[in-house]
Amino acid sequence: MFSVALDGPAGAGKSTIAKKAAEKLGFIYIDTGAMYRTIGLACIKSGIDLTDAQAVVGMLPSIKLRLAFLDGEQHIFLGDEDVSSLIRTEQVSMAASSVSSIPQVRSFLLELQRGFAKTDNIIMDGRDIGTVVLPDANVKIFLTASPEARARRRTLQLEEKGEKADYEQILSDIIKRDYNDSHRETAPLRPAEDSILVDTTELTLEQSIAKVTEVIGERLK
Numbered sequence: 154m155f156s157v158a159l160d161g162p163a164g165a166g167k168s169t170i171a172k173k174a175a176e177k178l179g180f181i182y183i184d185t186g187a188m189y190r191t192i193g194l195a196c197i198k199s200g201i202d203l204t205d206a207q208a209v210v211g212m213l214p215s216i217k218l219r220l221a222f223l224d225g226e227q228h229i230f231l232g233d234e235d236v237s238s239l240i241r242t243e244q245v246s247m248a249a250s251s252v253s254s255i256p257q258v259r260s261f262l263l264e265l266q267r268g269f270a271k272t273d274n275i276i277m278d279g280r281d282i283g284t285v286v287l288p289d290a291n292v293k294i295f296l297t298a299s300p301e302a303r304a305r306r307r308t309l310q311l312e313e314k315g316e317k318a319d320y321e322q323i324l325s326d327i328i329k330r331d332y333n334d335s336h337r338e339t340a341p342l343r344p345a346e347d348s349i350l351v352d353t354t355e356l357t358l359e360q361s362i363a364k365v366t367e368v369i370g371e372r373l374k
Contacts, residue, residue: 155180157276157369158283161296162342163246163330164303166353166361167278170296172227173362175276178369181222183269185279185286186249187229188262190240191218193248195231203251210257218265243326250330253280254337276369280334283345292372294365295344298354300327 157180159171168184175182193203195216201208219230228237239245252258259281266286269275279286283293298306304324311318334342344350349368353361 154270154272155274155373156270156287156290156292158287158290158293158345158348159276159278159296159365160280160282160284160294160342160344160348161278162280162303162327162334163250164300164307164327165296165298166303166306166358167296169358170353170361170365171276171278174366174369176225177362177366178274178276178373180274180276181269182227183220183266183275183277184227184229185262185266185277185282187227187237187240188218188220188265189249189253189258190245191229191231191236192216192252192258192262194236194240194245196252197245197248203248206255206257209252209255213257213261218262243323247326247330250333254333254339256339259285259339280342281340283348284343285340288345292369293345293348294351294368295348296351296353296361296365298352300324300331302354303327 159167161167172182196203196209196212199212201212203209217232221228221230228235230236263286270287277287283290301324304320304327307323308318308320351364351368356364
């Protein structure tokens with residue numbers, strides 16, 4: 154099996170780029186961020202204080218998380234509910250950042266994530282894929298862009314959906330999440346030593362997809 158670890162900060166376009174690259178290469182795309190978002194959503198639904206690590210850990214045994222691939226699209230379920238759309242809010246994004254700093258949450262998801270690499274050619278994106286989840290991945294890419302570029306893209310994305318978007322608030326949230334993700338004690342966000350840096354600040358989406366696909370394709374030869 155051939156595995157690709159794609160890491161990077163919030164808003165770097167990892168999910169979109171990884172998904173499109175996987176389609177071009179005939180790989181399966183695994184969005185690990187969706188798993189943390191789903192745990193964050195479960196805590197929100199249950200009224201759990203996200204700053205109370207003990208309470209979050211106490212929730213884990215009751216969380217039934219499942220991935221399914223429907224018409225080539227990854228869907229994530231919380232129990233019997235498809236929450237693929239519900240987890241894409243800013244509130245859930247910040248909740249995911251909180252729960253992902255808890256070691257027991259990361260351990261809870263680790264074997265599930267590693268299992269995919271044993272059965273299929275995959276591109277898996279997240280924040281610690283190359284450093285922790287798949288340290289032996291065939292290709293490791295660290296995808297990044299400036300906070301301002303990421304905030305502009307997220308603002309446009311929300312506006313295109315007809316949702317209200319406050320650029321300054323989004324930028325503030327991105328900077329805060331960058332700090333939280335890179336300073337947590339367990340599996341902090343950082344490039345793996347053997348990762349390839351791809352900075353998309355000045356690239357269009359299509360150029361970013363082409364660049365990542367090219368990097369992976371070179372290793373497949």
